[in-house]
Amino acid sequence: MKKKTILIVILALIVIGGVVAYYLWNKPKTNAADVKPNYVLPADSLVSAFLNNEEAANAKYVKDSVALEIEGIVDTTYINEGNEAVVVLKTALESPVTCYFIAGEASNTKKGEKIHMKGYCNGYMMLDGVQMSKCAVVK
Amino acid sequence: MKKLILLAVILATANLASAQRYFSKTAHVHFYSHTSAEDIKADNYKSEIVLDKATGAIQFSSLIKSFEFEKALMQEHFNENYMESDKFPKATFAGKGDFSKVDFSKDGTYTVPVTGKLTMHGTTKDITTNATFKVSGGKINGETKFYINPKDYNVTIPDLVKGQISDKIEVTVKANLQPLTK
Numbered sequence: 450m451k452k453k454t455i456l457i458v459i460l461a462l463i464v465i466g467g468v469v470a471y472y473l474w475n476k477p478k479t480n481a482a483d484v485k486p487n488y489v490l491p492a493d494s495l496v497s498a499f500l501n502n503e504e505a506a507n508a509k510y511v512k513d514s515v516a517l518e519i520e521g522i523v524d525t526t527y528i529n530e531g532n533e534a535v536v537v538l539k540t541a542l543e544s545p546v547t548c549y550f551i552a553g554e555a556s557n558t559k560k561g562e563k564i565h566m567k568g569y570c571n572g573y574m575m576l577d578g579v580q581m582s583k584c585a586v587v588k
Numbered sequence: 589m590k591k592l593i594l595l596a597v598i599l600a601t602a603n604l605a606s607a608q609r610y611f612s613k614t615a616h617v618h619f620y621s622h623t624s625a626e627d628i629k630a631d632n633y634k635s636e637i638v639l640d641k642a643t644g645a646i647q648f649s650s651l652i653k654s655f656e657f658e659k660a661l662m663q664e665h666f667n668e669n670y671m672e673s674d675k676f677p678k679a680t681f682a683g684k685g686d687f688s689k690v691d692f693s694k695d696g697t698y699t700v701p702v703t704g705k706l707t708m709h710g711t712t713k714d715i716t717t718n719a720t721f722k723v724s725g726g727k728i729n730g731e732t733k734f735y736i737n738p739k740d741y742n743v744t745i746p747d748l749v750k751g752q753i754s755d756k757i758e759v760t761v762k763a764n765l766q767p768l769t770k
Contacts, residue, residue: 478660511653511677513667529614531633531656549634552656571653572677576613576636580651 478551481567482585484516489565492521492538492546499573500542510570517570518587519546523562536566536584544578551583558586608641608692608767610728615763617650621754628662628753630655637730637763641687646702648681648761670743671709679708681715690721697722702732711741721765728765733758 488510495517498506510517521538524545529535534556538546548566550556558564568584615635621628635650652673657663667673683704690698698721706715719732737755738745745753 474659474661476660478663507677512674513664529633530616531631533633533656547634549654569653572651574613574634574636574649574651575638576611577634580634580654582653 478583480551480554480583480585481516481569484567486518486567487515489518490520492519493540493542495519495546495570495579496540496542496544499579500544503573507572511572513569515569516567517581519548519566519568519581521546521564521566523558523560523564525560526556526558536564538564538566540578544574544576546579546581547574547577548581548584550585556584556586609638610641610692610765611638611768612636612730612763612765615648615650615761617655618760618762619655620758620760622758623752623754626752628657630657630663630666632656635761635763637765638768639685639730639765641690641692644684644687646681646683646685646704650679652677652679652708670738670745676709679706681706683715685719692721692723692728695724706736709741709743713740730763730765731761733760735759 495510498510509515519538521540524537524539526534526536529549532552534550534554536548536550536556536558538548540546548556548568565587566581566584567587568581571580571582573579613636614633615637617632617635619630632650632655634654635648637646637648639646652671653667655663655666657666681704683702685700685702687700690700700719700721701716702719703714703716705712713736715734715736717732717734719730722729722731735756735758738753738757739755
């Protein structure tokens with residue numbers, strides 16, 4: 450009787466472990482819509498932080514554990530070759546903030562619109578400016 | 589003497605005017621790791637290149653977190669365990685190509701030898717490859733392929749998954765180049 454119980458417990462653990470592993474492996478990419486932002490700031494402030502000191506800005510903003518909410522005005526929108534919706538937020542500086550959505554998700558924004566965008570900062574590029582990923586427009 | 593200075597200025601300006609720079613901010617970097625256990629691939633469609641045809645200088649950069657994998661978990665492992673992208677967010681290539689035989693205004697396929705330094709994960713290594721430029725109807729498409737070994741860039745792969753990650757990762761770069769006018 451006791452042996453049987455142990456066997457059942459072991460079997461159950463194996464099954465649970467398998468199910469957990471399966472879900473972890475197949476977990477979908479999730480955007481930043483439901484994440485509480487660590488920083489809320491205008492697009493200009495974010496870009497100027499990188500222009501002033503890229504290393505310091507990297508250390509502060511480019512982290513998996515740090516989500517941002519950026520206020521800005523939509524300059525252009527398009528879908529890139531990777532099927533990612535792209536929203537470029539204009540700044541008064543030499544480069545913009547370029548926000549990328551998870552492939553297949555729609556941005557539902559239009560040029561000239563003032564929006565708040567949540568996402569994660571990937572770092573700074575010369576032409577794209579600050580690249581943001583897993584973006585979601587704050588409703 | 590004044591004439592000489594004037595001549596130098598004219599020559600310098602002429603040189604500047606003929607300097608042709610091209611760029612792309614939607615360059616595509618694809619990598620592919622093949623082993624008998626598993627094939628792993630990732631894409632970054634938001635890499636940047638600026639090349640100066642006159643001097644041959646090539647500047648390329650990709651953000652590590654901008655590489656997209658099919659599986660969210662794989663992408664997490666790539667960023668956290670292997671590339672440590674919080675610490676090393678950017679990969680760059682700075683090099684030179686021999687564009688002497690290339691005419692971007694004429695249709696054709698040109699092969700350009702490229703050498704330079706690839707920096708990622710805080711480590712810099714020399715890279716030598718050939719890039720192909722296809723010019724057709726005013727469009728310029730550049731493409732190159734090379735192989736990297738994660739070990740060369742101090743990327744530690746745990747014994748447990750050693751069989752799943754190749755030591756010869758194929759990197760393909762494609763860029764649709766446009767003249768840079770500023």
